[in-house]
Amino acid sequence: MTDKFDDDIPAIVGWHKDSYPFVCVLMLSDTETSIGTETLLKKGNGEIIGTPNPSKGKAVVLQGGLINHLAPKPLGFTERITAVTSYRAKNPMTKDCSVLRSVKPEVNFGSNFNTFYPDWVNYRMKLVAEKCELIKNEIEKEANEGKTFRKEDWMQSLKDLENYVATTWKEMVVTNEEYARAL
Ligand SMILES: [Fe+2]
Known part of the structure; x- marks a missing residue:
């Protein structure tokens, strides 16, 4: 769908880091007829990789507070609705990078x-x-x-x-x- 380093990707939510360390992204839309509904992640070297293509009811957990990520506008899509829940580590001594940003x-x-x-x-x-x-x-x-x-x-x-x-x-x-x- 994109070059590995392509920054010019049509997006529903553009490149960003979340305010909280971990997020669980649950797909609520029917993605059967859409291509490119995965969340894209940017690695440290700038390479872009996608999470496994999610279908309705599937979820991914990512370190959204540390890794730049993007919700692309899928091809043939009618909607891309997700429920996003934020988490921090349970262990109080694990680094908590939460910020309030937006x-x-x-x-x-x-x-x-x-x-x-x-x-x-x-x-x-x-x-x-x-x-x-x-x-x-x-x-x-x-x-x-x-x-x-x-x-x-x-x-x-x-x-x-x-x-x-x-x-x-x-x-x-x-x-x-x-x-x-x-x-
Ligand atoms: Fe996010």
Whole structure:
């Protein structure tokens, strides 16, 4: 359908990264008579690859927060409707690259200010509490086992924690450019 490096692909949703680390894309449309309904991914070397061609009821999970991807406009299509659900890793120590980009209520009027922001802050603070508990328990355990205190490692863990809290409020900042674009 396209050259391996072709950037000029007719798209329903153009090249982008999602705001959340993982997404599950569930195909709701009947794709029997369409060609090119797969989600396209751009690899690190610029090569474009497609997910297996989805049929109605099939889903793919991808690292949408890290990998540029595109929803092409299929040939012979009548519609391409998908349900997209976002996820983050369950393990609180796994990197969570969530950002708010285009989903902030101030720039996306589908996001409700009074439910979106409390949900955002609450899930982040729940993770912070879990991260603190894990760090505390591990340090205690290693001390009880008589191990040498891993100063550099724990300093890094604390820096990561600090950055995670900082990202939580920084992502809520709305720039003048974002305000202007939303108007
Ligand atoms: Fe996406």
